[in-house]
Amino acid sequence: MTRIAICAPGKPLEREHADAVLAIADEFEAVELRFHEQCFARHGHFAGDDEARLAALLDCANDPAVDAVWFAHGGYGSNRIAAEAVSQMGAAAQGKPFLGYSDTGYLLAALYRAGVGRPVHGPMVADVRREGGGAAVRRALDWLSGGGEGLEGALDGRPTAALNLMTLAMLCGTDLMPDLAGHVVMVEEVSEHLYAVDRLFFHISQHLRGIAGLRLGRISEVPENDRPFGASAEEIAQYWCATADIPYLGLADIGHDADNKIVPFGLKIVPFGLAGRAARS
Amino acid sequence: MTRIAICAPGKPLEREHADAVLAIADEFEAVELRFHEQCFARHGHFAGDDEARLAALLDCANDPAVDAVWFAHGGYGSNRIAAEAVSQMGAAAQGKPFLGYSDTGYLLAALYRAGVGRPVHGPMVADVRREGGGAAVRRALDWLSGGGEGLEGALDGRPTAALNLMTLAMLCGTDLMPDLAGHVVMVEEVSEHLYAVDRLFFHISQHLRGIAGLRLGRISEVPENDRPFGASAEEIAQYWCATADIPYLGLADIGHDADNKIVPFGLKIVPFGLAGRAARS
Numbered sequence: 001m002t003r004i005a006i007c008a009p010g011k012p013l014e015r016e017h018a019d020a021v022l023a024i025a026d027e028f029e030a031v032e033l034r035f036h037e038q039c040f041a042r043h044g045h046f047a048g049d050d051e052a053r054l055a056a057l058l059d060c061a062n063d064p065a066v067d068a069v070w071f072a073h074g075g076y077g078s079n080r081i082a083a084e085a086v087s088q089m090g091a092a093a094q095g096k097p098f099l100g101y102s103d104t105g106y107l108l109a110a111l112y113r114a115g116v117g118r119p120v121h122g123p124m125v126a127d128v129r130r131e132g133g134g135a136a137v138r139r140a141l142d143w144l145s146g147g148g149e150g151l152e153g154a155l156d157g158r159p160t161a162a163l164n165l166m167t168l169a170m171l172c173g174t175d176l177m178p179d180l181a182g183h184v185v186m187v188e189e190v191s192e193h194l195y196a197v198d199r200l201f202f203h204i205s206q207h208l209r210g211i212a213g214l215r216l217g218r219i220s221e222v223p224e225n226d227r228p229f230g231a232s233a234e235e236i237a238q239y240w241c242a243t244a245d246i247p248y249l250g251l252a253d254i255g256h257d258a259d260n261k262i263v264p265f266g267l268k269i270v271p272f273g274l275a276g277r278a279a280r281s
Numbered sequence: 282m283t284r285i286a287i288c289a290p291g292k293p294l295e296r297e298h299a300d301a302v303l304a305i306a307d308e309f310e311a312v313e314l315r316f317h318e319q320c321f322a323r324h325g326h327f328a329g330d331d332e333a334r335l336a337a338l339l340d341c342a343n344d345p346a347v348d349a350v351w352f353a354h355g356g357y358g359s360n361r362i363a364a365e366a367v368s369q370m371g372a373a374a375q376g377k378p379f380l381g382y383s384d385t386g387y388l389l390a391a392l393y394r395a396g397v398g399r400p401v402h403g404p405m406v407a408d409v410r411r412e413g414g415g416a417a418v419r420r421a422l423d424w425l426s427g428g429g430e431g432l433e434g435a436l437d438g439r440p441t442a443a444l445n446l447m448t449l450a451m452l453c454g455t456d457l458m459p460d461l462a463g464h465v466v467m468v469e470e471v472s473e474h475l476y477a478v479d480r481l482f483f484h485i486s487q488h489l490r491g492i493a494g495l496r497l498g499r500i501s502e503v504p505e506n507d508r509p510f511g512a513s514a515e516e517i518a519q520y521w522c523a524t525a526d527i528p529y530l531g532l533a534d535i536g537h538d539a540d541n542k543i544v545p546f547g548l549k550i551v552p553f554g555l556a557g558r559a560a561r562s
Contacts, residue, residue, distance in 0.1 A: 044509055079483050169450075169451070175487060200451075206455045227323075230327070
């Protein structure tokens, strides 16, 4: 039995999305989902105030009867509690997967930096609302219960990290940022103009000197601008990688969509089925 | 006679805005405006490609017959040429004011870091298009020709820098970023959600430890969100300043509007009329 605790470090979850994921989880006999009531709390922009979101995350991380922590939703806000959360995680959090992406990347990064738990980029509960979202949820549940079929296909034996581009940009130089030297770094973005993508690459490329290389996930839902930018998202990535002497390694199968694949932080490639027990590299 | 050269390091200028500013400049007998033709070039998102924008900026900066460089417009793009531009500026650029804000803050920062010229935050040519924009243009022309009435009112004798919040966030940790230890830092923003403002403050507050204090300019045209953020822009600034042990000093009279005041980088307060000749602190 894999007992998965769910909390919302940023935006609240809708009950109907929790119910839809519970129905899918019935297909997984060895999985038990535990939704923390904080998932549905509301406080301004957030699923409860900082204290409530921090307490819920610690409830999930520090409960020895919980095998994995799954983030309900992104939104914004996990950066406000990440440093404090990681500093208060105890023995029960060690070895425990923490699965999410987008804004929860602040937590993945902070965990990875601190060497706490096993941070993993991949689908969240609220992805059930997307077209084809059931597949994303099944990919997450399969991986959390020991499967390995949802892994991103380009993982190549080098330590890897996957982050939203804006999240990574805001992490750079802060006390949440892990040392990614020697890592393959995958980035993705949603709902940003291409000029903003270019601006973010200007920033991260200078901070990422020394990484093994960069892979570009999907840059989706780019808003229309009053004039074309003049370069594609991949050309932007290639330009800034070249400027900062970072090997550009091609595309990554991650993004704000139902196809978003699983990228364990620091994972070295392992046979399918062993992914859930891979050691941190 | 103050000869002011104008170029566009990011977005192109409209001819009608140049004409409107030329008409206003007729009021200033001792001012001559020289619009570089590059102001009106178009290349994708930009006023000409990187090479064209770089060349025009260097034309203005390195011309000994030019007394000041005034930026036509913000937009996006000055970060792409700033490092190269500053490295190619010669003796004629020394002591010369460079006036702009918003995206051209990348250049102001790079100049200040390199000790080249006198970077100054203040109105640009394209501000003439705003409601009350004539006053903004007159403020800039007055300052460039030796007046001091447009100075931001809170300047208090400590070295100061003023930057757009997003621009500052993207500068942090890069090779364009000046050392702002001991400085009063003023920030302003436009067209960003309050959650994005909070996110940017998370980032900059960690990078600005050691500054003398922060002042908050106007956070304007905040888009409506599907839910209220739960804190005002000033509460956000106060929160993150407290978290990073940065003194919060109150509001600053800068912003993306016609009231945007003049903030010479590093300026110590000087009597009116001497602002144009103030030494860098």
